Amino acid sequence: MFGNRTRGVAVVVFAMAVFMGPMIAPFISFFIVANPSLGWRWTSFIIGIISSPSIIMIPLFYTETHHPIILVNKATEIRRRTGNWGIHAAHDEYTITLSELFENNLSRPIKMLFTEPILLLISIYNAFIYGMLYLFLTAYPIVFQEGYKMAPGVAELPYFGLAIGEVFGGLFCIWSEKAYVKKLEANKGKIVPENRLPPMIIGAIAFPIGLLWFCWTGYYHDSVHWIVPTLSGLFTGFGLMGIFIPSLNYIVDCYLLFAASAIAGNTFLRSGFGGAFPLFATFMFKSMHTNWAGLLLGLFSLVLVLCPIGFIKFGKRLRRKSKYAFDLN
Template sequence: MDEKGTMGQGRPLPAPLPDLENYVVDFDGDDDPSHPYNWPFTVKIYTGVLVCSGTFITSLASAIFAPGSDSASKEFGVGAEVGKLGTTLYVLGFASGPVIWAPASELYGRKLPLAIALLAGGIFTIGSAVAKDIQTLLICRFFAGMCGASQLTVVPGVLADIYDNTRRGIAISLYALTVFVGPFSAPFIGGFLATSYLGWRWTLYIPAIVSLFAGALSVVFLRETYAPVLLMTKAAEMRRQTNIWGIHAKQERMEVNLGEMAKKYFTRPLTMLLTEPIILLVSLYMSFIYGLVYALLEAYPYVFENVYGMKPGISGLPFIGLIVGILLALAFILLEHGSYAKKLIANKGVPVPEWRLVPPLIGAPVFTIGIFW
C-alpha cells in the first residue's frame, strides 16, 4: 500500500472483512491433539528431557571453570581474584539474559530462543577456551552466561506449555534438580579436568562441545510448544490451502513496541517486586540461596584443599553430599505432590498457591540448620 492509501496502480482499498473474529484460528476444543497438553506422553517426556539437559549443561558450565581459574590466572599473569571473575561474570550473564529471552520466547516461541542460545553459548565458551588473554576469556564468559540464561528463563515456560496443573509441579521439580545439580557437579568434574594432562582449557571445551551438540539436537528434534505460535503455523497452513488471506492467529496482531516490551518485562516486574511483600521476600530468599550456592563453590575447595590437604578434584567430592540432599528434597516433593493433586481435583482444577507452601515451610529451617552443621 502506498502513501496515498491505495493498493497501487490506482486501485482503491478493498472492503474490510465483515467480522474479523471469524478469521481467527483456535484449537478444536480441549481435546485437540495439536494442543501441547494433548501430545503423546512419550513426546512430552523427550521434550522435557531435551530442554532439561540444556539447563543442566548451562548450569554445569557456570561453575566448571572455577577449579581451573587459578591455573588460568597464572597463565595470564593476573591475580587469583581476577581469574575468579570467570565464574562471577557468567552468573551476571545469567542475571542479564532474561531481559532478552523472556520477550523473545513470547514473540517467536520457545524453540528458537532455546536452540539459538545453546549454539551461541557453545560458541562463546569456545571463545573462552581459546582465549589468549584474560580480557577475552572474561568477556566471552559473560556472553556465554547471558546465552545460558535462556535455559533458566524459557524452559519453565516449555514445561508449563505441555503439562497441566496436575503434572506441572512434578516437571518443574525435575527441572529444578538440573538447575542445582549442574553447579554442584562442576567442582569435582572441573577439578579432575584442570589437574589432568588436559589442563584448565578443557573445563571450557567440554561444556562448549556438549552445548553445541544439545543445540543441534534442539534444532532437529525440539518441537515448538508455545500455543500462540502453533496457532500462527496453523493459520499459515490454512491460508495456503484456502487462499483466504484474512485467516490469522491473534499472535500475528502483536506489534513489537519497545516501550510496551520495557513496561511488560522490566517496569512491571520491578514494580511488583517493590510493592508486593510476598514477591519481595521470596525473591530475596531465593537470591540468598542462589548466591550461597556459588559462594560454596569457592569456599568448599579452599577449605578442603588448604585445611584438610585434599587434592583438586578430590576437594570437590564433598559436593556429592549436597547433591544427595537435593535428591532427598526432590523425593519429598514428589511424595507430597499426591496430596496436592487430590486437593486440585477436589477444587475442580483451580490451584491455590498456598498449597505449595508445605515443602518450603519444612525446607527453610532444615536449610538453616544445615548451614550451621
C-alpha cells in the same frame, strides 16, 4: 507446557539441573586441570562438546508452545491450503511496539519485584538460598582443602554429600506433589497457591541444621573426621531443593498470566545474589572463621523460616490486594 497437576514435577527436573550442576562441576574440573594430558582449556572444550548438539537439536526439534503463535501458524497453513486469504488469527493483527516490548520484558519484572510483597519476600528467600549454593563453592575448599589438607579434586569430592541431599530433596518434592494434587482435586481444580508451601517449611528447617553442622564441625578439623562435615550436605542439599522448588511453584501459581514476568524478576534478584555471595565468602569465612560465619548465616536462614509460614497465613489476603496476582478461591 505443564498444567497444575504436572508443573511441580517439571520444576523439580529444572531445579535438579540448576542445583546439581554447580555441585558436580568442581571436582570434575579440578581433575581435568590436574591431568597433564588435558589442562585447564579442556574445562571449556568439554562444555563446548556437550553443548554443541543443542545448537543442532533446538532449531530442528523444538516447536512453538505459545498459543497465539500456534494459531497464527495454523491460520497461515489453512490459507495456503485453501487459498482463502480472509482467514486470519487474532494475533495476525497485533503489532508490538518498542514501548510495549520495554513494558512487558524489561520494566514489568522489575516493577513487580519491588511492588509485590509476595514476589519480593519469596524472591529474597529464594535468592539467599541460591547465593548460598555458590557460597558453598568457596566454603568447601576452605574447610576441606585448607583445613583437612586434601588435594585439589579430592577436596571437592565432599560436594557429593550436597548432591545426594539435593536428590533426596527433589524426590521429597515429587512425593509432596501427591498431597498438592489431592487438595487441587478436592477444590474442584481451583488453584490455592499456599498449598505449595508446606514442603518448603520442612526444607527451611533442614537447611540451617545442615549449615550449622557443616560450619561448626568443619572448623574443628583437627579433632573431627572429614566425613562429619561431609554428611551435613545431606541436610543442606535437601533444604536447598525443599526451599527452591516450592517457592518457584508458589510464584507461578500466584501470578499465572504474569508468571513469566514474576519469574524474570525473581531470576534477576536470584542471579545477583548468586554472583555476589562468592565475592565476599572468602573474606567472611577467613575473618570471622568458619564457625561464626556459619552461625550468622544459619541464624539468618532460621529467621527466613517465617516466610513460608507467614504466606500460608496471610498469602490469600496479600493476593487480593495485588494488581497482578489472581485470587482463584
